[in-house]
Amino acid sequence: xxxxxxxxxxxxxxxxxxxxxxxxxxxxxxxxxxxxxxxxxxxxxxxxxxxxxxxxxxxxxxxxxxxxxxxxxxxxxxxxxxxxxxxxxxxxxxxxxxxxxxxxxxxxxxxxxxxxxxxxxxxxxxxxxxxxxxxxxxxxxxxxxxxxxxxxxxxxxxxxxxxxxxxxxxxxxxxxxxxxxxxxxxxxxxxxxxxxxxxxxxxxxxxxxxxxxxxxxxxxxxxxxxxxxxxxxx
Amino acid sequence: xxxxxxxxxxxxxxxxxxxxxxxxxxxxxxxxxxxxxxxxxxxxxxxxxxxxxxxxxxxxxxxxxxxxxxxxxxxxxxxxxxxxxxxxxxxxxxxxxxxxxxxxxxxxxxxxxxxxxxxxxxxxxxxxxxxxxxxxxxxxxxxxxxxxxxxxxxxxxxxxxxxxxxxxxxxxxxxxxxxxxxxxxxxxxxxxxxxxxxxxxxxxxxxxxxxxxxxxxxxxxxxxxxxxxxxxxx
DNA sequence: CTAAGCCATTTTGTATACAAATTGTATGAT
DNA sequence: ATCATACAATTTGTATACAAAATGGCTTAG
Numbered sequence: 001x002x003x004x005x006x007x008x009x010x011x012x013x014x015x016x017x018x019x020x021x022x023x024x025x026x027x028x029x030x031x032x033x034x035x036x037x038x039x040x041x042x043x044x045x046x047x048x049x050x051x052x053x054x055x056x057x058x059x060x061x062x063x064x065x066x067x068x069x070x071x072x073x074x075x076x077x078x079x080x081x082x083x084x085x086x087x088x089x090x091x092x093x094x095x096x097x098x099x100x101x102x103x104x105x106x107x108x109x110x111x112x113x114x115x116x117x118x119x120x121x122x123x124x125x126x127x128x129x130x131x132x133x134x135x136x137x138x139x140x141x142x143x144x145x146x147x148x149x150x151x152x153x154x155x156x157x158x159x160x161x162x163x164x165x166x167x168x169x170x171x172x173x174x175x176x177x178x179x180x181x182x183x184x185x186x187x188x189x190x191x192x193x194x195x196x197x198x199x200x201x202x203x204x205x206x207x208x209x210x211x212x213x214x215x216x217x218x219x220x221x222x223x224x225x226x227x228x229x230x231x232x233x234x
Numbered sequence: 235x236x237x238x239x240x241x242x243x244x245x246x247x248x249x250x251x252x253x254x255x256x257x258x259x260x261x262x263x264x265x266x267x268x269x270x271x272x273x274x275x276x277x278x279x280x281x282x283x284x285x286x287x288x289x290x291x292x293x294x295x296x297x298x299x300x301x302x303x304x305x306x307x308x309x310x311x312x313x314x315x316x317x318x319x320x321x322x323x324x325x326x327x328x329x330x331x332x333x334x335x336x337x338x339x340x341x342x343x344x345x346x347x348x349x350x351x352x353x354x355x356x357x358x359x360x361x362x363x364x365x366x367x368x369x370x371x372x373x374x375x376x377x378x379x380x381x382x383x384x385x386x387x388x389x390x391x392x393x394x395x396x397x398x399x400x401x402x403x404x405x406x407x408x409x410x411x412x413x414x415x416x417x418x419x420x421x422x423x424x425x426x427x428x429x430x431x432x433x434x435x436x437x438x439x440x441x442x443x444x445x446x447x448x449x450x451x452x453x454x455x456x457x458x459x460x461x462x463x464x465x466x467x468x
Numbered sequence: 469c470t471a472a473g474c475c476a477t478t479t480t481g482t483a484t485a486c487a488a489a490t491t492g493t494a495t496g497a498t
Numbered sequence: 499a500t501c502a503t504a505c506a507a508t509t510t511g512t513a514t515a516c517a518a519a520a521t522g523g524c525t526t527a528g
Contacts, residue, residue, distance in 0.1 A: 004488090005512060006298075033480075043513045045279060048481090052283055056290015058383065064240075065480060065519055077379075084325070084380035091321060145311075146318035146391075149292065150384035157380075238518090239482060267510075277483045282511090299489055299510060471528080478521070488511070497502080 012040040013050050020059045021159040022125035027073040058153040085154050086204045090197040092151050096141035097188045097196035108137050112181050119174050128159045165214045173210055246274040247284050254293045254304055255393040256359035261307040292387040319388050320438045324431040326385050330375035331422045331430035339423055342371050346415050353408050362393045399448045407444055
């Protein structure tokens, strides 16, 4: 593939998305136009256009005369997130089960294989990206332009939250999550919208419970400095 | 106010949004960069950036090497729309009732006054914009960054659909809609989340029923060329 | 020592010029 | 007559140069 400026712009878009999702650049980080344009071999004009596109997707935020920053992950975010996520994701999986094309189901299975491989590999960022890709694919299946923008926004922060709360330890949730993915695939393949929607809500319940434990560990059973116990049943 | 280039850019953003919402530029219309840059006194660089921002908001769609078009309103759109709209809007009004600030409620009342004035005025585009503004304000009240992008996308197409289906005749639905707005304000002011959510769903049921009548008039009672009867009860 | 204001530096925004890709048209071969 | 191909014209994408705004540090008055 030739290394034209158009290629480098696409490279930049993909690279910055990955960096944001994996928190290689943390929320709120300043994005310097000159620095980025030098790193990716682009002039500022196409770079600024790319930043606008990323802003539209929710990766970055633009402030007039003050440049671009990685989207914040504020203190109200978690609450907002778990309010919206089950509803949106339930609807998405419901539609995915209804509208999925055979070719899309094949791709979803491949994405799931990649996710399990990433779990085995142990690289946290690779896990988050593979998981993100799996869910993004269900979003494509749903094929509803009105749900897509919010769903994609949710996926961005889900990846980042995962990096924050799941990042530094080995738990069994990832495997539970992978099992839920398999169940989702089965429900989608069977065209079972109700099951798919229920699985979506279970999936978020798992995340929510895990994160609630992290943010507010059980004061009765938990001692300072002790590792946070993993979730065995919901 | 001085007429600097920054001002003209903001002018362009506002003007194009209004044109899309009112179908002054129809769905699918080609947006020529040179023509627009001349009309608004901007060079192509800031104009292209503005188009990216509008793409992120859902007003236009960008195709590589093929420029910008006004977002399509395809044949699957209506179905997608009425699948997502009640859910999203119900959630938005529920949150609005929970989180609304007094100052926001005042603004909402003003927006509602403007909407009733637009109804009296009879200008269809003015109605659509006033209605859009009212609903956008409820979106602000909800203050949930994960619902906002989809909600805004819905509002865009709601305005355009309204222009298509409500555009050319005088019905009583507008007044019913205005009454529903008043009920929404009351529910929000009372902090009654359940009522607000229910009102949201009623509001869409009204739209859906009206549009269903337009697209597929009752074959038993309807004769060719006869005006389509208005909706008296749901 | 503090604080306010001014100037230099840095960063963001815009305009123009140039390069690349796409589209439409005309010409010629089958 | 139809299709393919080449070429011109249009349109999109990028690079560089310039203008405007914001930031930071300095001086100086209180």
